[in-house]
Amino acid sequence: MSNLLQFSISETLSLLEKKEFSTQELVETYINAIEKTKDLNMYLTTCFDQALEKAKISDQNYLNGNQRFLEGIPLGVKDMFCTKGIETTASSKILKKFIPTYESTVTQNLWKEGAINLGKLSCDEFAMGSSNETAAKGEVINPWNFEEKRTPGGSSGGSAAAVAAKAALAATGTDTGGSIRQPAAFCGVVGLKPTYGRCSRWGIVAFASSLDQAGPITRNVSDAALMLQVMSSYDPKDSTSSNKDVPNFYNDLGKSIKGIKIGIPEEYNSDGISSDILNAKDMTINFLKENGAEIIPVKLPLTKYSLPVYYIVAPAEASSNLARYDGVRYGARIDGNSLDEMYENTRNLGFGDEVKRRIMIGTYVLSSGYYDAYYLKAQKVRRLIKNEFTEIFKQVDYLVTPTTPTTAFKLGSTQDLLTMYLNDVFTVPASLAGIPGISLPIKLDKNKLPVGIQILGKDFDEQGLLNVAKVIESCASFKDTPNGAAS
């Protein structure tokens, strides 16, 4: 068969079932693709031998008709997920050579259904960043106009780039303030952040516990449904995981959106927003109208507080979550003449600048005398933001916004941190509210870079989100491939 890389998960599954090609051929093709796209710096660790072994088992299962839900699907895994026996670093020097003895619940769910791990994908260090530039092993290069060295976005930059570059059929990501949706938009792929609690956080390196949520990055909406279905589960080991039933997202796709109400929040706009992005939004509104949806302009006046709230809450939690990387039990240790000196040496050399910056911000906002003014106030505003979404979802079913204010910028071009943080301005509100969001590509901008649109929905309404996304996807008919992709 000509090019196995072109198929989506659902297509691949049906071709494998028909024995058009074997899982071993498929995995070998992907291994080849990873080798060919090496310059994009996406994989931190690969596990090809193990993948080929698993492929043999998958082939056997197909032969016996015992194939599982994602039998033989080769995936990349963001390095935030602990993978048993495979180095897991969260893209940080401090976890260099850390090999977990356990597997995260989400990845375990995938392997149990027959998916195959190709390797670990780069991300911003501890998922802190929006450009993949804070990764210890260097930035990932966006496969779109790869010669221009643009950011894939972050923090799941490696995951989004690998899916776009066809170096993985799909990938896992984690989203704390937009870390799935923003890179998916920059790389022209689909990224879904589920409702907080839909996927277990057990075994995922923690950044900000009340915001972190795993989700899939895929080539299309159907694949996102397939992946989410397997990744989701109630996990008694995670007290914040939800015991709500996991619907059959894939089978229930394709419902008409006639009569549903779509809100367009006027606040999801900014000075620097490009006309291409505004145009993509208008195109999307038209697609929805053509399919019978009702478009309603809405107001979410608290949106402007989301970013400041996020940059208090997330660093506060991070400052505490990252205290365990102390050189005592695992990971890097740089000795010193006293315990305190060992801590200082280890954490000074082990953490990069952005991580240190956020630990300092977090420590500051939790300090006695500042707690009420910063952390406590931020939590109160966060609750108001959540309430604002709850209220708006009494009027409309979904919200449609741009995913990002710009398309992929050039690596190293953003020197100003505040500008960098502004990248998350459209994705952070949903993270604070815990509601699900999906980003999907609509078109290319004038620089031939993908533009993403975000759909937000009610708690645990990923199904509806996927349905709306599917309608938009078929209208947009986005078929372009980046020039940096393997073929």
Place this chain on the structure above:
Amino acid sequence: MTNADQNSNYISGKTSDWEIVIGLEIHAQVLSSSKLFSGASTEFGKDPNHNVSLVDAAMPGMLPVINQTCIKQAIKSGIALNAEINKYSVFDRKNYFYADLPQGYQISQYKYPIVGEGSLKITDVNGEDKIIGIERIHLEQDAGKSLHDQHPSKSFIDLNRTGVALMEIVSKPDLRSPEEAASYVKKIRTVLRYIETCDGNMEQGSLRADCNVSVRKPNGDLGTRCEIKNLNSIKFISQAIQYEAERQVEILENGGVIDQETRLFDTSTGETRSMRSKEDAHDYRYFPDPDLLPLELSDSQISKIRSEMPELPDQLVERLISEYGITKYDANVIAEEKEYVQYYENSAKNRDGKLVVNWMTSELFGLLKKNNIQFNQNPISPNYLNELVELIENKTISGKIAKDLFEIMFATSKSPKMIVKEKGLEQVTDDSAIEVFVDQVINENKEKVKEYLSGKDKLFGFFVGQVMKVSQGKANPGLVNKILKSKLK
């Protein structure tokens, strides 16, 4: 309470009397087979780092899950201390770095503890009841242990204790003397052991106390307090408080001021010394642990636990007094340990409760102490103490014989009835048999009889003693008296 009584608690200084004000924070290890947020065992005495889960070692991506047993235990303890159970409580992170704190924070409860205000009745130095206020009880994780003496240049870490559930029971500053503090700790220990929420084993560290001590002019404004950390015996608690109060009095009387600080008690010298001052105090950056949802309890959950509560020591003391007619003092002694109560109630069945309590608290406790035997190794079963008292009550044996018999029982663990039979220790209650003994004594002591009859009444006791001796203690003393009196006319 009169002023004179109160003064007995004061320290008399050069310039005036000083009153000690004490508040205690007791850390009680929750009786539970697994830790507060992980499934690792809490068994004591295992090899270092044997009882450690991935969660305890704070491996990346690990999450705490609340152990419901520990929650139930905290609720039980709260009910036993007449405290309000908070239906909403929150686990917070207390952040600080230490090598035996793998997470870099301790999960504790800060603003919203599981148990609110309560009270505990103690007995003060004058034997009077005194109510001590309880401020709160919260649940928290224990830390691990650093071992600094295993290697010349390295420290070792043992995480077995890491994450074990502790209840921190905070008293109000209602205690006024080292004795009251000791009495309070004893009572807390008794209550927790009763309801089986803490084994109270102070040597193994299951119960430790931080003491907040300040002094003031009687009924004046509160002074600056010092906190003495981590005392693990009732004796050390009393000693440390006494030393610390005297230290503060001396400073104040010499015109000094007390620095608010944390101090350590040196058990070898009996002194407290500064550990860190208020300025060096950590900023723990408490905030709600985002890995755990707030803990919400339902009324039915709480009332179910309430309905399953065992009898508490104070209720028991009342019952012992009314049911067995014993004194409050004796009832308190029995109520101190659950095993004493069981033993007492079994041995007092159908017997004179006062008699049984006397045998138990004086003779039995005395022999156990003398022979250095733990109560649970007690060689006399409650049935046999019951039999012994029965033998006394129905006059089968005399009081004197009973004491000897008791020692034999203690040494052999045999039934007293059996011993009495084997050794022929039955009391002689037959008038004619006693007359024989009396006659023998009168015959052998003719001179003394003359003296007695000429008015030396005191000699009567001598004759009684002689008759008892001749009868080998078996003669019924009442009958001996009666017969002697009639024959010595």
